[in-house]
């Protein structure tokens with residue numbers, strides 16, 4: 001077996017645009033679920049809105065990249081209002097059902113041929129990062145062509161630009177979440193997670209707070225989608241329900257009610273993914289695993305599922321969480 | 331605990347004969363024709379009720395009488411089928427629960443709602459009204475709210491001391507005993523500087539040693555000028571601290587009066603006792619003896 005390649009590829013998973021996008025989405029879920037107790041199973045929908053909003057604004061309306069990203073963010077706020085207004089007054093489980101359905105509806109709307117001119121249907125969208133008039137994200141790349149970094153973390157100029165951008169966005173969002181959660185606002189949010197009637201009885205407008213939390217977490221998710229879109233094409237096959245559950249896995253790995261848990265969880269998730277993607281086919285080829293190398297690479301999703309189960313059963317608070325602060329059994 | 335002086339009772343609260351729905355000299359809360367049904371069951375059907383200001387009113391009645399439901403209706407946690415009610419002259423029909431609380435009518439719950447995974451101090455701080463840092467934009471700038479938050483913390487600590495919870499300030503509320511959670515919920519409600527405090531079975535599940543201090547806290551609220559409306563089953567306690575008693579049965583107000591007289595009324599005896607009519611009510615409902623023989627009579 002080629003251990004050097006395996007280790008190299010595994011280490012590379014530590015810092016990629018995908019890892020950063022996941023960290024942003026998981027941060028959004030931490031706001032939603034970990035702190036406000038909102039069960040959002042539609043984080044893939046928020047990511048899709050970010051990615052499509054950005055790409056469509058650039059391709060169809062000719063906006064510069066930063067304005068396109070603002071459009072993606074506005075889109076996610078509208079999505080939050082649409083989901084939140086009818087459901088946030090109801091019991092928590094309604095939000096879960098509505099978000100999972102809404103994310104699917106959204107994906108199918110992006111996939112249908114009815115809006116092919118705008119959404120690209122099954123082909124998705126591409127060519128928005130680099131624009132002939134120089135207004136694209138890639139056109140603003142401050143890095144001259146060449147290789148950057150070292151060892152497994154060597155990137156070309158395009159990728160390092162996305163990574164730098166993603167790191168800045170992630171740093172800003174992480175700081176925002178931290179600053180919010182240590183404030184009296186964050187105290188109300190955590191109180192709502194514990195018992196919203198108790199918070200109402202103290203004179204706080206619970207609906208408004210839940211809506212604010214939904215919007216903020218949704219914005220983080222949409223920014224994750226944009227980082228993903230800034231790196232590769234926008235494809236409807238990416239924003240599926242399993243993406244939502246992968247982000248949940250990353251969140252629960254790190255700890256849902258923590259600030260750095262979502263980031264660390266995403267890193268662990270993608271390092272594990274990279275490791276399994278590389279080692280499983282090798283094991284199959286070497287005859288250690290009694291499956292074909294193709295079967296072996298799908299085996300990693302089975303392992304993710306088992307990992308998620310073990311996590312929820314044995315360490316529901318995640319790696320960083322305080323056991324007392326978040327468990328599923330109330 | 332040994333010295334247990336009879337508290338100063340407020341008298342002259344009502345106008346005319348003490349009867350269900352009788353007028354009060356200075357009502358803080360007035361209820362008219364409030365009715366609530368669950369399917370075929372009429373849980374609450376109150377024609378007229380006035381709660382006197384600045385006094386301690388006990389709301390008593392057998393299980394299922396509709397006391398908790400009435401609390402829910404009056405505080406906006408549930409909506410009645412019909413009826414109007416007003417608090418200090420402002421109609422509360424259709425007003426959401428959080429606004430009712432902001433107006434100064436604050437309640438606690440029969441099933442205690444301690445915010446388990448927040449610390450005791452955080453629980454308390456949540457009660458304070460008008461916090462600048464609770465708005466999203468201000469939250470990002472501690473310079474705006476830090477001072478106010480510290481002041482709130484000091485006020486919280488004073489209350490916690492009074493309730494003997496100050497040593498627990500950094501513990502999660504989940505680690506408190508049932509009785510301590512009742513105390514915490516009451517202390518948290520007091521953080522809102524309420525005008526009218528509505529306590530739903532504040533002594534239930536509180537151990538006898540704590541009951542005494544809880545009673546003193548309730549009496550203290552009156553001294554500070556608050557109005558108290560509380561649900562309680564133990565007639566000894568009611569007799570000890572209440573200035574006025576409202577008796578509910580099957581959703582209706584069946585009797586009203588001062589604690590000494592109301593328990594002798596036939597309607598109350600019927601509602602509570604059914605067959606055991608020659609037993610003293612205090613003996614049937616009392617869990618512990620907290621009043622001296624003298625004032626229990």
Ligand SMILES: Nc1ncnc2c1ncn2[C@@H]1O[C@H](COP(=O)(O)OP(=O)(O)O)[C@@H](O)[C@H]1O
Pocket residue numbers: 368371372373391392393394395396397398399400
């Ligand atoms: N949400 C509800 N749904 C159906 N019935 C209810 C509900 N809440 C209360 N009830 C019924 O209304 C009646 C009054 O209940 P409650 O107000 O809790 O009584 P109390 O607090 O005086 O013991 C009871 O018969 C109870 O079963």
Ligand SMILES: [Mg+2]
Pocket residue numbers: 397398399440
């Ligand atoms: Mg009750």
